[in-house]
Amino acid sequence: MSTISKDLSPDSSPGYRPGAACPCGRGVSYAECCAPLHRGAPAESVEALMRSRFTAFVLHQEDYLRWTWHPDTCPVEMGLADATDWKRLEVLDDGQQQGEGERPLSGWVHFRATFKERGRWQCLEEVSNFTLLNGRWVYVDGDAQVMSLKPGRNDACPCGSGRKLKKCCAQ
Numbered sequence: 001m002s003t004i005s006k007d008l009s010p011d012s013s014p015g016y017r018p019g020a021a022c023p024c025g026r027g028v029s030y031a032e033c034c035a036p037l038h039r040g041a042p043a044e045s046v047e048a049l050m051r052s053r054f055t056a057f058v059l060h061q062e063d064y065l066r067w068t069w070h071p072d073t074c075p076v077e078m079g080l081a082d083a084t085d086w087k088r089l090e091v092l093d094d095g096q097q098q099g100e101g102e103r104p105l106s107g108w109v110h111f112r113a114t115f116k117e118r119g120r121w122q123c124l125e126e127v128s129n130f131t132l133l134n135g136r137w138v139y140v141d142g143d144a145q146v147m148s149l150k151p152g153r154n155d156a157c158p159c160g161s162g163r164k165l166k167k168c169c170a171q
């Protein structure tokens with residue numbers, strides 16, 4: 001399978017507005033950023049794939065998440081929770097290696113994802129591992145830690161807007 005057969009129509013996803021900034025935080029519109037990948041364009045780097053998967057979590061695009069998940073590790077139940085409100089993605093570091101001989105390329109991305117769940121701010125920090133499968137990047141597994149955040153109302157909003165929490169996501 002080299003393309004996604006059905007259009008994933010993210011326009012119908014909650015919270016999505018055409019032309020809005022891409023949820024992955026690169027600072028360009030969704031149409032110019034993760035949308036082409038969600039329609040089947042190959043990710044040119046592990047970072048691009050990781051960003052597109054974060055956006056797919058935000059937009060609840062389960063088909064895309066399965067398509068970019070190694071079949072050996074992809075869960076039967078995705079468990080995308082409406083209660084999880086993804087706020088921010090920060091890619092801290094990434095890299096990829098040429099394997100020996102016939103072995104495929106592998107890659108990794110170290111990232112931090114901030115979200116709010118049932119009124120509580122949390123932060124997931126993970127090093128994700130990726131491999132090339134039939135010429136395209138797929139997610140294999142990751143080493144993750146989840147931490148609670150306790151921002152004060154006068155602190156910088158954890159969503160990364162640069163505004164104080166009380167003037168941003170607390171409203």
Ligand SMILES: [Zn+2]
Pocket residue numbers: 022023024025026030033034035051052055
């Ligand atoms: Zn994006």
Ligand SMILES: [Zn+2]
Pocket residue numbers: 157158159160161165168169170
């Ligand atoms: Zn905010």
